[in-house]
Amino acid sequence: MLSKDQLIQSYLACPECKTKLRLAGDDLECVSCNSRFQAIDGIYSLLPGENMYPVKPEHWDQYKWKFVEEAHGATRMKKVLKYINHEGTHLDIGTGRGDGTYLVGKKKQTIGVDYGLDSLRIAKEKNPHVFHADGRHLPFQNGSFSSITMMDVIEHLPNPEKLLLEANRVLKPRGTMILQTPTIEASRLKDVAAKIYNRSKTMRSLDTVIQRLRPDVPVINPNVGAQPYDVLLRRKQLHDMILSAGFTIEKRRLATYFSNILLIQLFCFADLYICRKGE
């Protein structure tokens, strides 16, 4: 586990000017621009001063994280663990409830960030190092991490190119970035699959059987609510963005995502990218 001193010395930086931070009482303070950052419920809020229209952190708090199953975050992370090496420190951007971050944390030192505070309160119970941050203004020093995951995150950010540039900045040379997002093309497959499904009596009865076996788990959880910003990218647009942020794409494959529930696995598709930062 990293000590508070280690975190401040070797990882954290001002989200505005990227200079190191120092302790100022209970707060953190930028040694250069004097921005001050407070902890809320033991979680440092390292957001830049300027507000980030149109999405605000409290919009994410309306998403009911308590009702999201643990399996949502854990299942998608389990599939990519093999791409994460053991060395160095990992950053999970969009840690959410922290279920995926927790899995990586068993393998190596891991830090998680999220834009919503409510989810971080849940994540904090499992992961000691979580911070309130905006992916486009990461509060970390250059070259802090050997690997980064952002699983179903980039579609939720206005100016997604900024997220990729920041990921590149905080990665070490040759570091790995694992990115998953339901691109427009991948999502179309979902529509096709759903059409086939609607026509198929066999699949419908399979659905009924599953609901009988697991009545506690609704196929689509009505309690969760909509996500406040959700703009899918085209593959071409995403490729260009990844390359111009300074990465090479080592692998792209189709991934099913979001849940361990059979039917949802079948019908939600995303693109998974394994990327590498240059020397």
Ligand SMILES: [Zn+2]
């Ligand atoms: Zn500063």
